[in-house]
Amino acid sequence: MSDKEVGDGLAKLETSVRRAVELINQLRAERPRLEQRLAAQEKEIEALRQRLAALEPMEQELRRFRQERKEILSQVDAMLKELNKLDAST
Numbered sequence: 003m004s005d006k007e008v009g010d011g012l013a014k015l016e017t018s019v020r021r022a023v024e025l026i027n028q029l030r031a032e033r034p035r036l037e038q039r040l041a042a043q044e045k046e047i048e049a050l051r052q053r054l055a056a057l058e059p060m061e062q063e064l065r066r067f068r069q070e071r072k073e074i075l076s077q078v079d080a081m082l083k084e085l086n087k088l089d090a091s092t
Contacts, residue, residue: 003011
């Protein structure tokens with residue numbers, strides 16, 4: 003290898019090392035912001051979990067109400083059929 007080729011190789015290596023150092027510095031500078039964003043999102047997730055937990059009893063109650071409604075509608079339908087039978091027989 004000639005001195006020029008060695009010099010070119012070293013220049014390329016130096017350029018690559020400088021780019022790597024710049025990238026590392028950018029990543030280090032970005033890290034605190036990303037950590038804050040992550041912490042905020044974790045808080046938001048926890049708040050959403052709490053809201054979901056608070057809604058679960060309401061969801062169960064809603065299911066119970068729907069079942070009761072279905073049963074009442076069935077009873078009303080049965081009563082109407084009985085009334086229709088009475089009307090038909092008179």
